[in-house]
Amino acid sequence: MRKVKEPQLTIGDLSERTGVATSAIRFYETKGLLTSTRSSGGQRRYARSDIRRVSFILIAQRLGFTLHSILESFRSLPDSRTPTKRNWERLSQDFRLQIEERILGLTDLRDRLTSCIGCGCLSLKSCQIYNSNDRAQDLGEGPRYLLGDSPSDLP
Amino acid sequence: MRKVKEPQLTIGDLSERTGVATSAIRFYETKGLLTSTRSSGGQRRYARSDIRRVSFILIAQRLGFTLHSILESFRSLPDSRTPTKRNWERLSQDFRLQIEERILGLTDLRDRLTSCIGCGCLSLKSCQIYNSNDRAQDLGEGPRYLLGDSPSDLP
DNA sequence: CCTAGAGTTCAACCTTACTTGAAGTCCTAC
DNA sequence: GTAGGACTTCAAGTAAGGTTGAACTCTAGG
Numbered sequence: 001m002r003k004v005k006e007p008q009l010t011i012g013d014l015s016e017r018t019g020v021a022t023s024a025i026r027f028y029e030t031k032g033l034l035t036s037t038r039s040s041g042g043q044r045r046y047a048r049s050d051i052r053r054v055s056f057i058l059i060a061q062r063l064g065f066t067l068h069s070i071l072e073s074f075r076s077l078p079d080s081r082t083p084t085k086r087n088w089e090r091l092s093q094d095f096r097l098q099i100e101e102r103i104l105g106l107t108d109l110r111d112r113l114t115s116c117i118g119c120g121c122l123s124l125k126s127c128q129i130y131n132s133n134d135r136a137q138d139l140g141e142g143p144r145y146l147l148g149d150s151p152s153d154l155p
Numbered sequence: 156m157r158k159v160k161e162p163q164l165t166i167g168d169l170s171e172r173t174g175v176a177t178s179a180i181r182f183y184e185t186k187g188l189l190t191s192t193r194s195s196g197g198q199r200r201y202a203r204s205d206i207r208r209v210s211f212i213l214i215a216q217r218l219g220f221t222l223h224s225i226l227e228s229f230r231s232l233p234d235s236r237t238p239t240k241r242n243w244e245r246l247s248q249d250f251r252l253q254i255e256e257r258i259l260g261l262t263d264l265r266d267r268l269t270s271c272i273g274c275g276c277l278s279l280k281s282c283q284i285y286n287s288n289d290r291a292q293d294l295g296e297g298p299r300y301l302l303g304d305s306p307s308d309l310p
Numbered sequence: 311c312c313t314a315g316a317g318t319t320c321a322a323c324c325t326t327a328c329t330t331g332a333a334g335t336c337c338t339a340c
Numbered sequence: 341g342t343a344g345g346a347c348t349t350c351a352a353g354t355a356a357g358g359t360t361g362a363a364c365t366c367t368a369g370g
Contacts, residue, residue, distance in 0.1 A: 059264075059268075062264075064219070092268055095268060096265055096268050096269055099261050099264055099265040099268070100265060102261055103258055103261050103262060103265070106254050106257055106258050106261070107258060109214075109217075109254055110251055110254040110255060110258070113214075113247055113250060113251050113254070114251055
């Protein structure tokens, strides 16, 4: 019979509660995204707050952040393994802002695309859809000229 | 002196007009995303319409599509190397819908996150932010339970 | 005709984000 | 106290999306 409320979680527990494979959890730990204590036998034990930590990783990944940039975000949290409610609130706020930025970027992209379809030019030159920083990840890529086409290029 | 209007583009021309490296263009071609004719000397020559094709690849990538799924989209285009205006209009429409879906997904995510912050529960359990298919790429990953935390997990 | 710059192929390498397998250890219910 | 599932480490593999380098060929302007 399972304990009703474990003070510490095994890697399997954490995996089950987050849907993330144990191998991925170990991988995150090697990357510094998670820390664990060890049982007397050397097995990992996680704090309950690590569930939330993993959840944040998943959300951030959905937003296109690399694990590295997520790590940077986590650096704003105290090293103590149980971040406070206020810590998480700040991170959540940051995420909300990021999400809103992405929404604006996508809305813009949609509108440009719509007007291109509407006007029928399809040259998209006049629209000049640039690489409007709506992707969160910075992969070190230089700017790309999106849809840098010209009307004379029409088939 | 450059010709004012080339009927065909070299790989360098295409690279310059799209901002995509020649190595990437060749890579796309190996993946079937582009096709080219060859000069008498065996060099690639692209149609002007390929500029638009590459532009679409860039947009789709921004939306998180894999090159493979972009290829699938392109299968709806005629094999003739110069798709019609109407062909592109349909693709554009599809993209617009994809973008709108993503906007809705993100709006939803933001709202959930906001209400979590607002109510102060931060448990996010009640919010149940699932993996609401707002990322276009399907990487063959199973569903993940996002923020499957419970109030009792609060630090 | 010559030459520099642009193009060619092919194999190897890179990063991100993991997974898989081998070989062995821990934990816990019976 | 023992079976077997969960856990350990470490090395190697995978997939996407390219980049880099070597060694060589085309092409175009002068």
